[in-house]
Amino acid sequence: MRLTSMHCSKLASSPSSLLTIMSYPRLTTEQMLRKDQKTISRQGTKVAISAIYMDLEAFLQRSGLIADLHAFCQAHSYDALVAMTIFFNTCNEPVRQLAVFCPHTALRVTVCGVLERSHAPSLKLTPAPSIHPNLQTYLQGNTQVSRKKLLPLLQEALSAYFDSTNIPSGQPETEGVSREQVDKELDRAGNSLIPGLSQDEEEPPLPPTPMNSLVDECPLDQGLPKFSAEVIFEKCSQISLSESTTASRSKK
Numbered sequence: 001m002r003l004t005s006m007h008c009s010k011l012a013s014s015p016s017s018l019l020t021i022m023s024y025p026r027l028t029t030e031q032m033l034r035k036d037q038k039t040i041s042r043q044g045t046k047v048a049i050s051a052i053y054m055d056l057e058a059f060l061q062r063s064g065l066i067a068d069l070h071a072f073c074q075a076h077s078y079d080a081l082v083a084m085t086i087f088f089n090t091c092n093e094p095v096r097q098l099a100v101f102c103p104h105t106a107l108r109v110t111v112c113g114v115l116e117r118s119h120a121p122s123l124k125l126t127p128a129p130s131i132h133p134n135l136q137t138y139l140q141g142n143t144q145v146s147r148k149k150l151l152p153l154l155q156e157a158l159s160a161y162f163d164s165t166n167i168p169s170g171q172p173e174t175e176g177v178s179r180e181q182v183d184k185e186l187d188r189a190g191n192s193l194i195p196g197l198s199q200d201e202e203e204p205p206l207p208p209t210p211m212n213s214l215v216d217e218c219p220l221d222q223g224l225p226k227f228s229a230e231v232i233f234e235k236c237s238q239i240s241l242s243e244s245t246t247a248s249r250s251k252k
Helices: 005-013 015-022 029-035 056-060 065-075 105-117 147-164 179-188 229-251
Strands: 037-042 045-052 080-088 094-101 125-128 135-140
Touching: 029 037, 029 045, 029 065, 037 147, 045 147, 056 080, 056 094, 065 080, 080 105, 080 147, 094 105, 105 135, 105 147
Parallel strands: 045 080
Antiparallel strands: 037 045, 080 094, 094 135, 125 135
16 A cells, blocks of 8 residues: 555544554553564663554553563563553644653663653653553653654663663662662763664565566665554654644634
8 A cells, every 4th residue: 555645644634543543452462562563682681662552541541551561571571661652632733652661670760761861862751650660651742753763762771771780681670779870870871872673573574576677677676665653653743733834824
């Protein structure tokens, strides 16, 4: 299916249609988390990043959520889980929220600290009430920061985490790690990032389109372009914002 501007305009003008397409009320928590997920790792420590297309408050109200998150991390050997929720509000504006689940105190504090203090890009996070000590939630003020832009920040957090502790990966950290100590280590952490995107999480490439014998090259010889749900969401958000700006100027 080819995504055209007409399709995006229709989705942008009717966000509820987009939410209906991307909603999954009958899925289990694990299915929701794995539906659109990436993984980064360093020295045996793994962090999962899942995009969820619903309000974070509704997600947190799922029965047995904390137990499900624990089971999900244990089953796949994840040390931390970052959930990015995306949805449209009643004013057709995109809303992004973040949830960081991690049973390891030092790792959770480090990840949250990096995300909160980030300036390039700035997420403009506002802490929200949490339902569990191992879960930190935020409202993301900068809706332009997608998961793709979040991945380098999480890589930076893993680098800072290993720079600030000598604890072997896989063992729980002590509860007595001070926030001041972690902050100092974060400030001294370098900007060099080690690529850690799991190869098994990448989507398999589409087979190349056969070339036309009458031309030297075919623009589709590398396969059809791939569209993820998040790419479609961002495209519709841009169109919605553009239409809103045009409408406000015409009123003036």
